[in-house]
Amino acid sequence: MDHAPGAFSVSDALELPEVLAGSPELIAGSLGLGRSIRWAHVVAGTGAAQLLDGGELVLTTGAGWPRDTAELDGLARRLAEADPAAVILELGRNFDAAPAPLAAACEAHGIPLIALHREVRFVQITQRIHQRVLADQHEALAARAEVHTMLTELGLNRSPVDYVVERLADTLDATVVLEDSARRVVAWSGPDDADSALAHWGATAQQPPAPADWDRVPVEAQGRRWGRLTALPGPPHPAGRRTVLELGAFALALGRLADPEGEQWLELGSKRLFDVLLGGRYRRADELAVQLAAGGLPVEGRTLLGATLRGIGDFDSTHGHDAPLERAILETALRRAVAPEGRVILAPDTADSGSPMGRAGIGDDGGPVLLALLSFSHDDPRIAGTGEAVPPLAVRLAHELDMLLPETTPAVWRAHLGMGASGTRVRSLITSLEQVRAAGVLDPAARTGRVSVQQAERQPLAYLVRGLSAAPEVQEFAAEALAPLLEHDAASGPGHSGDLLLVLRAYLEHPTNRSLAARRARLSRSVFYQRLALIEELLGVDLADGSVIATLAVALLAKG
Numbered sequence: 061m062d063h064a065p066g067a068f069s070v071s072d073a074l075e076l077p078e079v080l081a082g083s084p085e086l087i088a089g090s091l092g093l094g095r096s097i098r099w100a101h102v103v104a105g106t107g108a109a110q111l112l113d114g115g116e117l118v119l120t121t122g123a124g125w126p127r128d129t130a131e132l133d134g135l136a137r138r139l140a141e142a143d144p145a146a147v148i149l150e151l152g153r154n155f156d157a158a159p160a161p162l163a164a165a166c167e168a169h170g171i172p173l174i175a176l177h178r179e180v181r182f183v184q185i186t187q188r189i190h191q192r193v194l195a196d197q198h199e200a201l202a203a204r205a206e207v208h209t210m211l212t213e214l215g216l217n218r219s220p221v222d223y224v225v226e227r228l229a230d231t232l233d234a235t236v237v238l239e240d241s242a243r244r245v246v247a248w249s250g251p252d253d254a255d256s257a258l259a260h261w262g263a264t265a266q267q268p269p270a271p272a273d274w275d276r277v278p279v280e281a282q283g284r285r286w287g288r289l290t291a292l293p294g295p296p297h298p299a300g301r302r303t304v305l306e307l308g309a310f311a312l313a314l315g316r317l318a319d320p321e322g323e324q325w326l327e328l329g330s331k332r333l334f335d336v337l338l339g340g341r342y343r344r345a346d347e348l349a350v351q352l353a354a355g356g357l358p359v360e361g362r363t364l365l366g367a368t369l370r371g372i373g374d375f376d377s378t379h380g381h382d383a384p385l386e387r388a389i390l391e392t393a394l395r396r397a398v399a400p401e402g403r404v405i406l407a408p409d410t411a412d413s414g415s416p417m418g419r420a421g422i423g424d425d426g427g428p429v430l431l432a433l434l435s436f437s438h439d440d441p442r443i444a445g446t447g448e449a450v451p452p453l454a455v456r457l458a459h460e461l462d463m464l465l466p467e468t469t470p471a472v473w474r475a476h477l478g479m480g481a482s483g484t485r486v487r488s489l490i491t492s493l494e495q496v497r498a499a500g501v502l503d504p505a506a507r508t509g510r511v512s513v514q515q516a517e518r519q520p521l522a523y524l525v526r527g528l529s530a531a532p533e534v535q536e537f538a539a540e541a542l543a544p545l546l547e548h549d550a551a552s553g554p555g556h557s558g559d560l561l562l563v564l565r566a567y568l569e570h571p572t573n574r575s576l577a578a579r580r581a582r583l584s585r586s587v588f589y590q591r592l593a594l595i596e597e598l599l600g601v602d603l604a605d606g607s608v609i610a611t612l613a614v615a616l617l618a619k620g
Contacts, residue, residue, distance in 0.1 A: 071360075082179070086172060086173075097145045097193060109142045117145050132404050151175055165604045225249050234250055237257065255347055274293070350485050371472050450508045475512075476513075495516055529619075537620065542619060545560045570608055
């Protein structure tokens with residue numbers, strides 16, 4: 061019989077005044093003092109064992125017991141096999157000392173054997189124990205009803221998964237972890253820090269067995285298992301820790317049935333990790349590494365980088381944008397491009413509307429914007445080949461998009477992949493993601509199929525300037541450097557074409573080949589040269605001067 065935390069135990073019974081009055085002495089089975097008492101039962105005679113269901117506190121004087129050692133040994137064995145919580149033997153009437161066969165049987169089965177050296181009234185002991193057991197059962201039922209009501213309300217309110225886990229952790233006063241079927245942590249809450257709470261899930265090797273003092277229950281319904289709830293060690297709960305977890309698992313299963321695609325589970329863990337990483341919600345880099353590994357992104361011995369992925373141009377020829385489908389295709393294509401050896405965590409960007417990323421998860425042209433954390437082995441060709449003209453990862457992404465895109469997708473639509481600098485440490489991953497996020501959309505460094513690519517390792521100046529562009533001093537510098545052109549483009553009337561910034565940008569991309577720059581600006585050479593002359597006049601500079609080219613290039617990058 062197992063000990064139920066919080067239930068009335070043998071050690072509790074030994075503290076009762078009615079038992080203490082008998083001068084109790086523990087003879088055997090000291091390891092079983094924590095066993096739970098289900099009921100108290102007074103027995104006599106050799107047929108005592110067959111009257112027991114297990115878990116009772118047996119009270120006896122030994123009346124009717126045999127004196128023959130062999131018969132007494134058989135009686136003791138049958139009594140121990142009935143698995144009572146404990147045996148209390150009152151000495152004096154039938155036995156002067158506890159029989160050795162009984163002591164041996166109880167010790168072998170871990171059943172406490174207590175001898176009473178003074179006469180007591182068994183009826184008082186049974187009455188007091190029954191009162192305590194019934195009171196505990198009533199408390200457990202009330203606690204279970206309270207937890208059930210709370211979780212039912214959470215289900216009716218369609219409370220988010222992380223809030224349900226948080227309430228479970230508060231109820232149990234212990235850390236609670238929800239994992240999905242792939243062992244990735246979806247949500248966790250509790251008093252433990254990430255190192256101790258998630259180390260079990262952050263293991264890169266085969267997951268070790270869970271400690272014996274953890275309570276674990278599956279989250280499943282209709283024959284499908286979606287994950288598991290785990291409660292780390294904590295105080296006992298009146299309803300039983302496992303019972304609370306089972307009720308929580310049922311509430312989560314109902315929510316999962318209402319979300320057949322599993323989007324809430326899939327997004328929750330990813331959003332939490334991005335919030336932790338970008339919001340600095342961690343104390344040490346190794347603590348963040350544990351959380352990333354638990355979320356499905358191994359860090360140790362891997363090459364890491366941050367990335368952005370967005371759709372540019374009309375995705376739907378009829379309505380312009382079908383954001384859910386567009387995002388689903390982008391996510392699926394990137395996951396396939398990274399698989400099977402690589403790992404990726406994706407989430408919609410939550411930048412403010414004033415950032416280069418536009419509204420939360422939406423680019424300036426209305427398409428979805430995704431943030432990505434990528435992890436590859438050091439020799440993975442998709443990363444090892446970043447020096448190639450087109451990054452191998454982009455080639456794989458373009459191939460997967462070709463397999464997924466509807467035939468009706470307009471030819472102008474493309475996926476724009478922004479790649480940050482790669483590194484091997486958590487801090488380099490944070491820098492990489494912040495870098496590529498701040499850069500926004502830059503002119504591509506390469507194209508393949510429907511994928512255009514920008515790379516921090518090929519466009520270091522652009523990434524650097526965009527990363528600093530939020531500073532007031534940088535914005536002031538860009539505004540002053542380009543002010544005459546901005547004013548001229550904003551004006552209307554003869555001589556104000558409104559394209560001087562476009563012309564300047566085309567020129568700065570090809571300062572040594574004005575004919576190519578003119579073609580990029582979609583102007584004739586003569587008109588293009590006239591625009592350049594006007595720019596030089598308005599700014600009072602010589603566009604052939606290297607320092608002027610550098611100054612204006614930085615100003616344009618800072619302006620975005």
